[in-house]
Each structure stands twice: as C-alpha cells, then as structure tokens.
Amino acid sequence: MEWSDEGIILGLRRHGEANAIVELMTAEHGRHLGLVRGGASRRQAAGLQPGNGVRVVWRARLDEHLGAFALEVTAPRAARLMEHAHSAFALSHVGSLLRLLPERDPHPALHRALEAVVEHLDEARLTGMLIARLELMMLSELGFGLDLESCAATGGRNDLLYVSPKSGRAVSRDAGEPWRSQLLDLPYFLVGEVAEPPSRDDVHAAFELTGFFLARRVFEPRGLTLPDARAAMRAALLRAR
Template identity: 30%
Template sequence: MQLRAPAIVCSSRPHGETAAIARLLTADHGIVAGYVAGGRGRQMRPVLIPGNSVEAELRARSASQLPFAKLELVQSRGPWLTEPLPAAAIAWVTALTSSALPERQPFPALYGALAGLLNAICFAPSARDWAMPLLSYETLLLRELGYGGPQHAPKEDDWQATLHALDAMGRRLDRYLLADRRGDVIAARGLLRERLGRIEG
C-alpha cells in the first residue's frame, strides 16, 4: 500500500512510548489508520489534533500491514480548542467519523462535507450558523452507511426546532452506529448538546 492524499485527522491514540496511531479521513480511500513515529512528541502533537487538515503519505509492504504515516500540517484547528462550543463540535464530528466509518472504504461526499463543516464551525459567527450543517453531516453519514435519515429539516430560524432535531438525530446515531462503541463517543455529543442548549432560543 502506498498513497499520498489530503486528509482530515479524525483521531489519534498513543502507541508505545513515543508513537501514535492516527485515523485519517481521505476522499478516495476513506478512513485510513497510520503509525506516526514520534506522534507523541512536541513536533507532531500539534499536527495530530482532530480536525486538522494534513497532507498524508502512507506506506506499507502489504494491505494487511499498518502503514507508516508521514503527515504535513495544512490547516490547524488548534486555535479553536480554547472555545467551548467549537471545541466540543470538532471533538464530536471527528470522533463520530472515526468510530462509525469502516476502514479503507471511500466516502468522497463525507470527506467534502466534513471539510466544509469544520470550516463552518471555526469561521461562522455563531453556533446558530453551523448547527444545521452539523445536523446535515450526521444525516449524510447515516445515509452513506445505509441507514437512511430524516427527510425534513427544521427551519434555520427556529432554534428550538433545531435542538429537537439534534436530539432526535442523537437517538438515531446512538441506536444505529454507536450502540456497541465506547461510551465516550456519544458522550462527546452529549457535551456538545449541553453547550448548544445554553444558547437562548
């Protein structure tokens, strides 16, 4: 296996004393896991922030081997991690993507949608401007995985209806995608929902 492609960091976990295993979303290869040497060091930790856009190069001798990954930072989401709402939203959508998608199956629509959603979360004036795109991304992910999704979206100027739609979607995601996954994945959505609920309707 050998590939070089733009990617979005969806998760990173420690491996050994100094390395990390990153799960990356690419347009043509879907989720790909890679071994990042020095991933826990000062130089690479900022690169492996979930939500970051990177240029990824992955190499493995066989398709069954975990590839070695070299990552170059293209766009950092680090500056938004100090903002409670954007930080919670980025943590949720990347955790969902990393947990729900099977490895090495292309989902080009999801890659484009996630890139656009992350930009909206970081650059929109308020959470009201990206709550509907977040709901749309969750719906698209369900549909791409064959579970269908709600047909009617709430009006964008009805904040309470948006929150109700997010609650309903949360139940669908928990039932269909995350029921047998680690609890901290859906807990990330719970934290986001709690913070969105503090916005006055």
C-alpha cells in the same frame, strides 16, 4: 504499497516512547490509521491535532499492514477550534460517528462535507446546523438514510413538516396533523438551503430527529448509546448562542 491523499485528523494516540498512531478521514481511502514516527514529540504533536487538514503519504510493505504516514499540515484549524467548548465537543462527537464506518472504506462525499463542517465549527451560530446535517448524512452513509423528499401518505413534495419515527419518511402538514403528537418535526434547513442560521428551536428539533434515528438504528443495535460529547456539545451551544 504507497498512496497519497488529503485528510482530516480525527485523533491520535501515543505508540511507544516517541511515535504516534494517527487516525484520519481521507478523501479517497476512508477512515485510515497510520504510524507517525516521532509523532509523540513536542515538535510534531502540536500539528497532529483533531480538526487539522493534512496532506498524507502512506507507505507499507503490504496493503493489510498498519503502515506509516508522512503528514504535512495544510489547514491548521485545531488551535482555534479548541478555544471553544462547543467546537471541541463537536470534534469529539464527529470522531465517534466516523468510527462507526468500516476502516479504509472510501466515503468521498462525506469527506467533502466534513471539510466544510470543521472549517466553521468555531462559529456557534452555524455549528448546530452543520452537525445536524452531518448526522443526517451519516445515517445515509451507514445505510439508514431517511426519505425526506416526499410525503409518505400522499407522495406530495410540498409542506413537509414531519417525519414518521417508524418509517423515517417525511410527512406533509395536512397528512400529519391528526398524528402530530406521534411524529418528529422536520426543520427546513435539513432539506433545503437557508439564508440565515436556523433558530435555536429548529436546531433542537433537528437534533431530536437525527438523535432518534442514530440511537434506534445505529447505536442501540451495537449495544451503545449516543456519545456523551453530543450532549455536551448541545449544552455548550446553548451557552454560546
């Protein structure tokens, strides 16, 4: 068995004295692990860091085997991403989210989004927006997507400012005002393009929204809590902005 693909390194761990098991998010083969021979060596380990983009060839005798990776680093981002606390924590958080996906389950749209995210994680003004959008996409990829296109009460598509915590549907300003204290804020950048990076308040509201549904629909049913790296990332962003 053999295939080639594009991937982004999510993590690695030593395997034996000299080898490493590398975890990738690939374009066509989903989240995939493979053995890199000599991957624990100083020469190779420098390139096998989270955030780096790679060209990968996977080989195995049978499809269900772990198999071996041959990797070529095509986008060496890790060094600059690790220079900043917010981007280092963001990478860790993203890895935790992606590990919720079944291994080897293709998610090409998610891979494309991840490419755009990791390319700009060292830019503190963009990181909050990028991660919140990715969290929203992860909810959808995991089967818990929110309906943010029309008002749950009226069916209208304008002035959508809130989200119902019960249904995960958007609510317009007029329909939601009587229930304002019971609804979650919906920052515009989660549903439309913006010319400038969102404000700190909008990023906070977005993380409150995505965090609520990630906790209730994804992590808590698995007996888990939101990753510690998420809170650390948010704190680091506050210091960096």
